Amino acid sequence: MTANDSDETPEQLKLKLLVEETKLKQKDKELHIEEAKIKRLQLEIEKMKQEEGIESRKRMKTGCEQNVFPINKCLSSSMNDTDFYECYVRNYISWFDITSLLDDNDNFDDDMINMFEEYFSPWKSVDKLTKYKVQSTFEQLIGELFDKYDSFTSLKYLNTSMYKYLKKKTPDCSFVLKNINIDKNEEREVLQDFVICIGRFKSSNMSIDSEESIGQLMRDLVSILNVQKDRYHVYGFLTNTKRIRFYRAENRAWEGVVHYYQSDSFALFNDLRETESSSIDSITTSKESTENYFNRDGWTLFINFLTMHSSFYEYSTLYIDSHEYLYGDKFNIKLKLGQGTTSMVYLLEKNKNNQSTDDPESFVIKICKANRASGHSIDFQKELEILAQLKKSSDSKNFDLFFEDIVDSSPEGNTCLLNFFFMFSMHSKLIVKEIEFIFYVLEEFEKIEGNRRLMRK
Structure with missing residues (x-):
């Protein structure tokens, strides 16, 4: 306390204290005002972001952003396809050039197109085909193509027109790898x-360019x-046997949007009446007429x-x-x-064709994700080590209750087959414990592998 402070009277000190308290209250008031300003700024920023989002979607119509839209928004939509x-x-x-993408196909053989042409030769007088007839025709032809030229193909055709397997949607046909065995009636x-890709069929008198048809296929592709999640793009097609058009959807995960593309429309059959009307005074042989009717270029593109x-x-x-062996000759993939x-x-x-008494009723297969391919063989080897450690642990009785061992694994290390002492029953109360134990093994392996990677760093 200074000499001047000691000379102040009690009244002066009270007045001084009152002034200080007033200043504090003023500062507190100013603080509240600043906080209110900050909140208003935050609200304004949020509003600006929302407005920018709206403007951004409007700008999608121009430049390189003209063909994008948010993936989650389109999936949550309850509107009809049109x-x-x-x-x-x-x-x-946007448009894309499917022809150039298919040019480097080394698997195409002229006998393939000849098989299609021979099949359609009697169709010159057919004017209208129902959607069912269109699909059954394609199904038969594609099946024969895949069976006869198995070494030239990688796909398998599935009629999925009656099965709501894709987010309650039913693509008319779906293609999987030919070594995948899934009973679509149950699984x-x-x-x-x-x-792998999908297709939609329309009756021959219906345009494949209708808004409803395209909207329907696009929703399938987005689904x-x-x-x-890790896939970049997927193909689909629309056809009514007269014409075919290809589509592609690209997942730009870093943008949170999907890009859509469509190809040109390709003729599978020329209109015979138009061909004849444009050939006045000309006489064509039966062979020439067939060539005019069946468009080899269009069908070649589809076969490619x-x-x-x-x-x-x-x-x-x-x-x-x-080309991998995934046990499809003996077992169906039942569920994930x-x-x-x-x-x-x-x-x-175990599928119906497997009569072997040596094979159990069920197995569990573990398949490496594609985005982990760079280190899959190391990861699978580490898992084998973890399983060996678990078998030696104090909880080994619990292990033996569920797992027999790693029955088989691929040379590449991207798949391994597990066998259970307790065979799966879909009505069993123990299925929950079985699944939980699978994930216990997976999680333990991933924790240890993650720690090792950190130590290496």
């Missing part, structure tokens, strides 16, 4: 993990990308699309290809049990 097309597709779709939802190397379709959900960081786990069930 309105969906109007709202999300019409202004957001519907698991099919969505393995779909596939939404399920197969079906017989491309598996890498063309860029399926990148699981690290598998069409779950997934870890590196892989997905599925239940295999």
Whole structure:
């Protein structure tokens, strides 16, 4: 305390204290004002972001952003296919050159196109085909193509027109790798993990360019990308036997949007009446008439699309290809049990054609995810080590209750087959424990592997 302070009277000190208290109250008031300003600024910033989002969607109509829209928004939409097309597709779709993409197909053979031409030769007088007839025709032809030229193909055709396996949607046909065995009558939802591409069929007198048709196919493609999170793009096609058009959806995960593309429309059959009317005073032989009716160029393009190397379709959900042995001759993929960081786990069930008494009723197969392919062999080897450690642990009785061992694994290390002492029963109360134990093994392995990677760093 200074000499001047000691000379102040009590009244002066009280007045001084009152002034200080007033200053504090003023500062507190100013602080509240600043806080209110900050809140208003935050609200204004949020509003600006929302407005910018609206403007951004408007700008999608121009420049390189003209063909994009948010993936989650389109999936949550409850509108019909026509309105969906109007709202999300019409202004957001670009052209792509499917012809150049299919030019490097080494699998095409002239006998393939001859087989198709011979089949359609009697069709010159057919004017109208129902959607059912169109699909059954394609189904028969594609089946014969895949059977006869198995070594030239990587796909398998499935009629899925009656099965709501894809987010309650029913693509008319779905293609999977030819070594995948899934009974679509029973194992519907698991099919969505393995779909390579899809197609939609229309009756011959219906345009494939209708807004409803395109909107329907686009929703199918987005649904596939939404399920197969690591996939970059997926193909589809629309056809009414007279014409065919190809589509592609690309998942730009870093943008949170999907890009849509469509090809030119290709003629599968020339209009014979138009050909004849444009050839006045000309006489054509039966062979020439057939060539005019059956458009070899259009069908060649479609056959090329079906017989491309598996890498063309860029399926990148699981690290598998069409030449691997996935036990499809003995077991069906029944259901998806779950997934870890590196892989997905599925239940295999003995199929009707497998009469072997040596094979159990079920197996569990673990398949490496494609985005983990660079280190899959190391990861699988580490898992084998973890399983060996678990068998020696104090909880080994629990281990033996569920697992027999790793029965088999691929030379590449991207798949391994597990056998259970306790066979799976879909009505068993113990199925929950079985699944939980699978994930216990997976999680323990991933924790240890993660720690090792950190130590290496």
